[in-house]
Amino acid sequence: MAFDKRQLDNGIRVMLMPLGGTTAVTVLVLYEVGSRYETGRLNGASHFIEHMMFKGTTRRPTTLDISRDLDSVGADYNAFTGKDYTGYYVKLQSEKLALAVDLLDDMIYGSLYRPKDVESERQVILEELRMYEDNPIMFVEELVEEELYSGSPLGMRIGGTVDSVRGLTREGLVKYRDRYYVPPRTVIAVAGSFDSEETMRLLGRKFGRHAGRGTPKQYERCGKSGYVAPRVRVHERDTEQVQLAIGFPAYPYGHASLPALNVLSTILGGTMSSRLFTAVREREGLCYFIRSAASPYQDTGDITIQAGLAKDRLGRAMTIIVRELRRMKDAKVTIEELTRAKDYLKGKIALALEDSSYQADWYAKQELLMKKASTPEERLARIFRVNRDDVQRVANDLFRTKRASVAAIGPFKDGKPLVEAVTGL
Helix, strand or coil: CCCCCEECCCCEEEEECCCCCCCCCEEEECCCHHHHHHCCCCCCHHHHHHCCEEEEEEEEEEHHHHHHHHHCCCCCCEEEEEEEEEEEEEEEEEEHHHHHHHHHHHHHHHEECCHHHHHHHHHHHHHHHHHHHHHHHHHHHHHHHHHHHCHHHHCCCCCCCCCCCCCCHHHHHHHHHHHHHCCHHEEEEEEEEHHHHHHHHHHHHHHHCCCCCCCCCCCCCCCCCCCCCEEEEEEEEEEEEEEEEEEEEEECCCCCCCCHHHHHHHHHHHHEEEHHHHHHHHHCEEEEEEEEEEEEECCCCEEEEEEEEEEEHHHHHHHHHHHHHHEEEEEEEECHHHHHHHHHHHHHHHHHHHCHHHHHHHHHHHHHHHHCCCCCHHHHHHHHHHCCHHHHHHHHHHHHHHHHHHEECCCCCCHHHHEEECCCC
């Protein structure tokens, strides 16, 4: 699946992915900035800025003016903030491509940041933070990453905390935006039905006229030397179900062992036929859901096992989970498991890439974070080269007691049994 990499005169990188058999097009604008670039005082700024882009511009003064233009053509649009990127996208009919480019440019570079809008959106974000804390499934993910990356900005919450969001000022937000929303940290991806030359002219007239407005700082690298003992975080809450997450530091984007980790995670807990799902849910009935997932970042990454468990059988569930981790270390996975995992990953990628939004995301993130992009075929080739020895090697590299971080939400205070459960990995 080919792509065409171009560059605007001001240095903004453009990834073009023309597709046949569709009448839609997606335009994604991605910036190399997220919560890991923030200080404690600025925690939540990247996410706050994302919200402010929808509050009104000189040409479209209100949120309604922005949404009305997009809703009138049935567009799909949104924005998202991660730890190392922030993105804005519009997906619509291909003949309306000029509207998508114009509106994204207007929102990103023409937003007004009126003081009254900053204050009203601050209240919206505070409610969003409270919503996350009231949802144990989402909240436990934040807790385990706080432990995994303790002492690093990577361990800070993407949305910030109630205190940090309350302290953010309009001036601070605009200064932070101007520092990072600069051409060298920008990638635009266009996927779907479009004419490449006309699209480059559109992008040049809009995004190509912007120059850098600040000097961005590099992110603080997250070293692995601090993992000397298991870490635990218990959040006491009177619930009927315990939310559990067990994380281990892993590999960054582009690492040679990442394909083997993705295969391992699929076998371990990536599907409804995976080892953890079979052992913990199907055989013992200890949970409704259980899963594992690998998450790479620019300089590190993690693999996390997450489950919602019966509170009176947490100990039994932990025993089985740790047993399955040891099995991954002690013996090679079967040939059948290896084949099924590879075919599963191939199928998931193939289905997802039928959507122009996923294609835009696929290429933009690679270019932004690694300065190069692999095609789906190239990535799948690396996955299919993974063998049983690779999976076992990765398991032994990652699943170690001293590198485990455990987070749990439930009706208890003492995290010592959770630490004891992972002892011996």
